[in-house]
Amino acid sequence: xxxxxxxxxxxxxxxxxxxxxxxxxxxxxxxxxxxxxxxxxxxxxxxxxxxxxxxxxxxxxxxxxxxxxxxxxxxxxxxxxxxxxxxxxxxxxxxxxxxxxxxxxxxxxxxxxxxxxxxxxxxxxxxxxxxxxxxxxxxxxxxxxxxxxxxxxxxxxxxxxxxxxxxxxxxxxxxxxxxxxxxxxxxxxxxxxxxxxxxxxxxxxxxxxxxxxxxxxxxxxxxxxxxxxxxxxxxxxxxxxxxxxxxxxxxxxxxxxxxxxxxxxxxxxxxxxxxxxxxxxxxxxxxxxxxxxxxxxxxxxxxxxxxxxxxxx
Amino acid sequence: xxxxxxxxxxxxxxxxxxxxxxxxxxxxxxxxxxxxxxxxxxxxxxxxxxxxxxxxxxxxxxxxxxxxxxxxxxxxxxxxxxxxxxxxxxxxxxxxxxxxxxxxxxxxxxxxxxxxxxxxxxxxxxxxxxxxxxxxxxxxxxxxxxxxxxxxxxxxxxxxxxxxxxxxxxxxxxxxxxxxxxxxxxxxxxxxxxxxxxxxxxxxxxxxxxxxxxxxxxxxxxxxxxxxxxxxxxxxxxxxxxxxxxxxxxxx
Numbered sequence: 228x229x230x231x232x233x234x235x236x237x238x239x240x241x242x243x244x245x246x247x248x249x250x251x252x253x254x255x256x257x258x259x260x261x262x263x264x265x266x267x268x269x270x271x272x273x274x275x276x277x278x279x280x281x282x283x284x285x286x287x288x289x290x291x292x293x294x295x296x297x298x299x300x301x302x303x304x305x306x307x308x309x310x311x312x313x314x315x316x317x318x319x320x321x322x323x324x325x326x327x328x329x330x331x332x333x334x335x336x337x338x339x340x341x342x343x344x345x346x347x348x349x350x351x352x353x354x355x356x357x358x359x360x361x362x363x364x365x366x367x368x369x370x371x372x373x374x375x376x377x378x379x380x381x382x383x384x385x386x387x388x389x390x391x392x393x394x395x396x397x398x399x400x401x402x403x404x405x406x407x408x409x410x411x412x413x414x415x416x417x418x419x420x421x422x423x424x425x426x427x428x429x430x431x432x433x434x435x436x437x438x439x440x441x442x443x444x445x446x447x448x449x450x451x452x453x454x455x456x457x458x459x460x461x462x463x464x465x466x467x468x469x470x471x472x473x474x475x476x477x478x479x480x481x482x483x484x485x486x487x488x489x490x491x492x493x494x495x496x497x498x499x500x501x502x503x504x505x506x507x508x509x510x511x512x513x514x515x516x517x518x519x520x521x522x523x524x525x526x527x528x529x530x531x532x533x534x535x536x537x538x539x540x
Numbered sequence: 541x542x543x544x545x546x547x548x549x550x551x552x553x554x555x556x557x558x559x560x561x562x563x564x565x566x567x568x569x570x571x572x573x574x575x576x577x578x579x580x581x582x583x584x585x586x587x588x589x590x591x592x593x594x595x596x597x598x599x600x601x602x603x604x605x606x607x608x609x610x611x612x613x614x615x616x617x618x619x620x621x622x623x624x625x626x627x628x629x630x631x632x633x634x635x636x637x638x639x640x641x642x643x644x645x646x647x648x649x650x651x652x653x654x655x656x657x658x659x660x661x662x663x664x665x666x667x668x669x670x671x672x673x674x675x676x677x678x679x680x681x682x683x684x685x686x687x688x689x690x691x692x693x694x695x696x697x698x699x700x701x702x703x704x705x706x707x708x709x710x711x712x713x714x715x716x717x718x719x720x721x722x723x724x725x726x727x728x729x730x731x732x733x734x735x736x737x738x739x740x741x742x743x744x745x746x747x748x749x750x751x752x753x754x755x756x757x758x759x760x761x762x763x764x765x766x767x768x769x770x771x772x773x774x775x776x777x778x779x780x781x782x783x784x785x786x787x788x789x790x791x792x
Contacts (some may be wrong), residue, residue, distance in 0.1 A: 300582040528695075
């Protein structure tokens with residue numbers, strides 16, 4: 228078959244809403260786009276363990292401790308499915324990790340913000356995981372099979388995480404005055420960074436067009452952001468907290484809220500390494516990897532020794 | 541001391557040991573040597589912290605003074621904690637964490653196997669659930685001891701160093717006092733001499749298989765049965781208890 232025949236088959240699958248599988252032919256740009264998107268997603272899960280893990284030893288009740296541990300572990304599990312999905316595209320985990328550790332690969336910028344109080348653990352679960360779900364629900368129908376299937380599992384767990392975050396916020400918002408203030412402060416600090424998670428406005432989003440065309444993405448950044456605001460504002464009201472945006476107003480004509488854009492200059496700064504915790508996050512990942520080198524080596528040497536013993540027997 | 545007092549103290553001892561070990565292990569979450577191992581150790585941490593929660597809930601019930609499990613965990617100071625000292629020591633490198641964990645997993649395996657026969661139904665129930673978990677933990681950590689011992693020179697040396705440093709804290713695991721005596725008579729507590737013989741045998745075999753040398757004639761540290769700890773415990777509690785102490789009226 229000539230290349231254009233392969234392309235016809237590929238385009239046909241997209242048109243018929245069929246899955247593209249690892250052994251199928253795919254355009255090089257499609258493969259590259261997927262490797263970039265899936266590995267960024269995997270890195271985000273792994274780096275995301277750090278800000279939340281920051282509060283495991285200080286979780287204020289035994290139940291909160293167990294739930295948070297389980298949650299952070301889930302994020303690690305998501306990282307694992309996603310690295311595995313990325314590997315089906317012909318790139319090794321080592322290569323992916325090297326890209327993360329050297330700063331070549333990106334991860335979600337939200338994790339470059341610090342978790343300063345216990346309320347931040349609530350806000351991360353509620354807002355950040357809430358925004359992630361909004362991004363990810365459509366990925367369950369993404370055109371690449373291994374990615375779509377990983378996302379089905381991930382989405383189920385993420386919606387549990389969002390409830391866990393909201394539960395923390397509920398305890399705080401309906402708790403003592405100090406707790407409520409802690410909840411409001413967390414909302415103030417996480418609102419705009421969460422809005423940034425949907426990416427730059429459509430007009431400035433370089434990767435969106437292909438992603439929609441290839442059915443890797445089904446809604447645009449701005450559509451998703453609007454949806455998120457519409458969904459979240461009533462939750463803020465339920466908690467008796469205030470969205471830190473004086474321009475927030477219901478717009479009957481569009482059946483949605485008008486709201487202020489996040490600070491896109493800050494967004495660019497955080498992406499390019501100047502966020503409050505970029506250096507710490509990368510340093511923590513590098514430290515864990517470097518200090519784990521002898522562990523991984525011991526496991527390999529041991530496995531080799533044992534297989535030689537079996538071979539000789 | 542009444543049987544009920546002894547049961548409270550005994551359950552507290554078991555709960556504290558699990559709680560402090562879980563607290564230490566949780567420091568690894570997100571920082572493990574590779575992703576699969578990070579997930580596995582966090583799994584172990586979750587099981588252990590879950591066991592701590594069940595035990596402290598039971599201790600609170602037995603005490604009958606309307607304290608909750610969280611009160612017991614978050615509002616006692618170090619002199620009222622009875623966890624074995626080995627659990628509060630810093631994690632150190634991964635060999636040290638694993639060697640400690642194997643020592644404790646092996647103890648727990650034989651201990652909970654005996655406790656499952658307790659006449660106290662709640663303790664027996666917690667033990668039965670725990671055996672299932674600990675069986676997996678021990679398989680995991682013992683296999684790592686073997687990998688480290690018989691892996692590279694570096695891993696061997698790290699594991700041997702950990703073993704040499706930790707061994708002095710193993711004596712405490714088997715200490716018995718008035719609490720044990722009262723409860724053994726009632727068929728509630730475990731005779732730790734039984735556990736010790738089995739533990740010794742398993743560890744001897746494991747270390748031999750791992751080409752590691754079992755430390756002999758080691759002076760044993762003691763104190764935790766009386767609430768005497770290493771300098772590390774007060775720091776662990778300062779961190780763990782910060783929020784409930786800072787906001788005494790708050791519910792979380």
